[in-house]
Amino acid sequence: MEYRHLGRSGLLVSAVGIGCNNFGGRLDEAGTAAVVNAALDLGITLFDTADVYGNRGGSEELLGKALKGRRRDAVIASKFASPMGEGPLWKGGSRRYIVDAVHDSLRRLGTDYIDLYQMHSPDPETPIEETLRALDDLVRAGDVRYLGNSNFTAAQATEAAWVAKTEHLTPFISAQNQYNLLDRRIEHELVGVCGKYGLGILPFFPLASGFLTGKHRPGQGPAKGTRLEGPMGQRILTEGNYDTLVKLEQIADGAGRSLLELAMSWLAQQPQVGSVIAGAMNPEQVKQNAASIGWKLSPDELAAIDAATRRS
Numbered sequence: 001m002e003y004r005h006l007g008r009s010g011l012l013v014s015a016v017g018i019g020c021n022n023f024g025g026r027l028d029e030a031g032t033a034a035v036v037n038a039a040l041d042l043g044i045t046l047f048d049t050a051d052v053y054g055n056r057g058g059s060e061e062l063l064g065k066a067l068k069g070r071r072r073d074a075v076i077a078s079k080f081a082s083p084m085g086e087g088p089l090w091k092g093g094s095r096r097y098i099v100d101a102v103h104d105s106l107r108r109l110g111t112d113y114i115d116l117y118q119m120h121s122p123d124p125e126t127p128i129e130e131t132l133r134a135l136d137d138l139v140r141a142g143d144v145r146y147l148g149n150s151n152f153t154a155a156q157a158t159e160a161a162w163v164a165k166t167e168h169l170t171p172f173i174s175a176q177n178q179y180n181l182l183d184r185r186i187e188h189e190l191v192g193v194c195g196k197y198g199l200g201i202l203p204f205f206p207l208a209s210g211f212l213t214g215k216h217r218p219g220q221g222p223a224k225g226t227r228l229e230g231p232m233g234q235r236i237l238t239e240g241n242y243d244t245l246v247k248l249e250q251i252a253d254g255a256g257r258s259l260l261e262l263a264m265s266w267l268a269q270q271p272q273v274g275s276v277i278a279g280a281m282n283p284e285q286v287k288q289n290a291a292s293i294g295w296k297l298s299p300d301e302l303a304a305i306d307a308a309t310r311r312s
Contacts, residue, residue: 001014001015001016001042001043001290002014002015002293003015003045004274004275005200005274006116006146006173006200006202006274006275007173007174007194007198007199007200007272007274008173008198009173009200011075011115011116011146011173012045012075013045013046013075013200013274014043014045014046014075014275015268015274015275015276015293016044016046016264016275016276016278016289016290016293017044017045017046017047017048017077017202017275017276017277017278018035018036018039018044018046018047018048018277018278018279018280018286019048019277019278019279019280020032020047020048020049020050020053020054020059020063020279021049021053021054021059021279022059022279022280022281023035023049023054023059023062024053024054024055024057024058024059025053025054025055025059026281027062027281028062029062029065029066031281031282032062032063032066033062033065034282034283035066035280035281035282035283035285035286036063036066036067037066037070038280038283038286038287039280039286039290040070042286042287042290043290044290045074045075046074046075046077046275047063047067047074047075047076048078048176048202049063049076049078049079050078050079050080050082050118051079051080051082051084051101051104051105051108052079052082052083052084052120056084056085057084057104057108060078060105060108060109061108061109063076063109064108064109064110064111065110067109067110067111071111075115075116076111076114076115076116077114077116077117077118077148077202078105078109078114078116078118079117079118079119079120079150080093080097080101080102080105080117080118080119080120081093081101081119081120081121081123082120084104092125092126093119093122093126093128093130093131093134094123094126094130094131094134095130095133095134098131098134098135098138099134099138102114102117102143103143106143112143113142113143113144113145114143114144114145115145115146116145116147116148116173116174117138117144117146117148118147118148118150118174118176119131119135119147119148119149119150119172120150120151121150121151122149122151122152122153128159128160128163129169132147132160132163132167132170133167133169135169135170136169136170139170140170146174147170147171147172147173148172148173148174148175148176148199148202149172149174149175149176149199150175150176150177151176151177152175152177152190153190154188154192154193155189157175157190157193157194157197157199158193158197160172161193161197161199171197171198172199173198173199173200174200174201174202174274175202176201176202176203176204176277177190177202177203177204178203178204178205179201179203179204179205179206179267179270180203180205180206180207180212180263180267181208181212181244181248181262181263181266181309182208182211182212182236182241182244182309183205183208184309186201191270191271191272194272195272199272200272200273200274201270201272201273201274202273202274203267203276203277204277206263206264206267206276206278207260207263207264207278208236208241209236211237211241211245212245212259212260213260213263214245214249214258214259216237218239218242244309244310245259247307247308248262248263248305248308248309251301251304251305251308255295255301257295258292260288260289260292261292261293261294261295262295262297263292264276264278264289264293265292265293265294265295265296265297266297266302266305268293269296269297269302276293
């Protein structure tokens, strides 16, 4: 397994991470433990969860149980800000909420620190300075080691970096956003901002909810038991995306590789990417993900991928 510094920080993360959204939902305690142990055995260290995953709290609880006895081998990344209850006091980036949220997450995870604490989405009702001051206090107290953001725009990431610098607060070291061969929007502005301010990128949905594995075929509808059976499928299972899929498969076939390897290796080769976060339902999928980033794409292959995905 390859390890990289996340942004311009000292935090080392595995180049492939495990997305923990399935824990406590599609995966029970035994299934979660099997995935976590397989990942650790393969050298995967980054586990990305959130307080809201697993029906509000279930993912953190099962991840904490699975890591018992192996906590020092893992980098736990969790998130706050999404609604954890009814009403305005159960979400956001206010100092009042953050202090409650981190203590709840620590309890569920069964740990006394979170390696990377990420703001799940911006809070337009709370000044970013208040949020960063509260998070800075958590770092100084030892509850949290590093800070990150998720779903921020380039402008929001820039503002946060500037406030942290001018007010001498702990900055965000990472940006977690949707990024894959069907969705390259962050390249327009956010990637440049991350480079300027030293944020590592943590792509989520690297396989476009499974579409970039090739198991979904034109005219056949979504594969049974997958995320694309829901509303997400209406956005992804389009004629244009299927046309792109065929082109990408041709590139992969020409190199004797799989579409999974192409999608994951391409992301791993992009500027500022620290770790590619992918979910897994079983140890075999963990192994496939771990082995999927060894392909060092050539300039000609990268150019062909750009042409296939209509980069603009």
